[in-house]
Amino acid sequence: MARVPVQFTLNGQERAEFVESGVTLLHALRDTMGDTSPKGGCQQGACGACSVIVDGELRLSCLTLAETCEGASIETAAGLASEGVLHPLQRAIVDGFAAQCGFCTPGMIMAAKTLLDHTPNPTREDVIEAISGNICRCTGYEPIIQAVLTAARSNSQKAG
């Protein structure tokens, strides 16, 4: 298969790589660019563990071809902490014991971040809707819902 150049912004940094044509964004991020925060769970769009944000929208990186992201701005969980300070969502998940094995957590966080970017003060129903495409096997979801609501509150306190 022909290798194709692909250039995009990953967590604020310009990246340019050659990838195999037809390779998924998940594969390109993990195996070519060394960002292993998106996880390959089902690899067919049913579990949400690979979720990333592409140009402000939540996307399943296992169903997205890397070459379709030319010129895009991509955010992953690996880019959330800034100078060693956790993102409010990460902080709330740690403090609220909302991760156990941690495999779903990066995708869960990106789904929640997409929600909070668009809806800074979500209701419980908004949070449930936002994470309903992400499977968690450990927590029973309630701690995650609470963590997202806590992060939203801490964000709005900072803004206020």
Next chain:
Amino acid sequence: MALKRGRGVAAINYPTGMNLGGDPSQALVHSTPTGSFMVTLSSVDLGQGLRQVMSQICAETIGVPTEAVTIDTADTDTGPHCMGTFASRGTHRIGNAIVQAAREARDVMLEVAAEELEVDAGDLDTDGTGNIHVKGAPQKSISVFDTALAAHFKHGRSISGRGMFLVPRSFPETETGAMKPATCYAHACVVADVEVDDETGDVTVLSVKNVYDVGRALNPKMVEQQLVGGSWMGISHALYETTEPYYPDRDHGGTDFNQYLMPGPGNLADTETIVIERPATDGPYGAKGVGEMCANPQIPAVANAIFDAVGVRVDTMPITPERVLRALKARSQAAPAG
């Protein structure tokens, strides 16, 4: 046709670990030259938090901060033998092995400190923050750091210990068949409230109340996390999950997460969880294994609640709407109304 409510109760006694041919785990503990402690295991942390709890057990036994302990594990080529992380055995079996190894390491540490302080080792105690002092005279002390340095460079001693915990194989008595398959049991009781739609067969779990006897919760937040997640999983087993739907045959079974049903964040029952601590006599600091039993008793509790609601016993999991409706139909055919 109506929505009918019911309540079901179930209790469980769950053995910690297994006993097919003896159930052993081993641990090795040694200090670095600067007084950190390394625990070598081959037990796997599946994400349940084994490393954290094993660090706590080692730190508590030696008398140093948890941060001073590193867990090096999951390489069966280099680590001491462990049967594995399953059967809810990790905290109990591996924890007990670490207690034994850490006690031996602590004894050596205190012997070296005693030589440095020119006192008797039996008069020494640790303060849990990285210092060793003479009991009743805290000003006469030496740090664990300096003790480890002295052991390595002056006394030529290894501050280390070996731990082995074995639940021996239990053979049945020939006359009665009686045997002792386990030494330690965790207990739980669950009350489930459900609503059953007797037209569609849909079952909704309205609330579930769980009480667990965990021995002692070595890390209370992690115990709570396991119990809350386990309760959710138990309801999932009761009503949704199966890899073998056989409908109409195996070829039509689910093959991926799209067809493998689990309750999502929008289907959560109101959950209450209470922990009771009755320390186990043979558990590390009293802990029992609760990993799996926390997902079991919800299943009979939900089945009992369905019986209470609509009077049918469904004894095949998961209790799908189809199975509820078939049971209701069979009952009405057996005893026609009127």
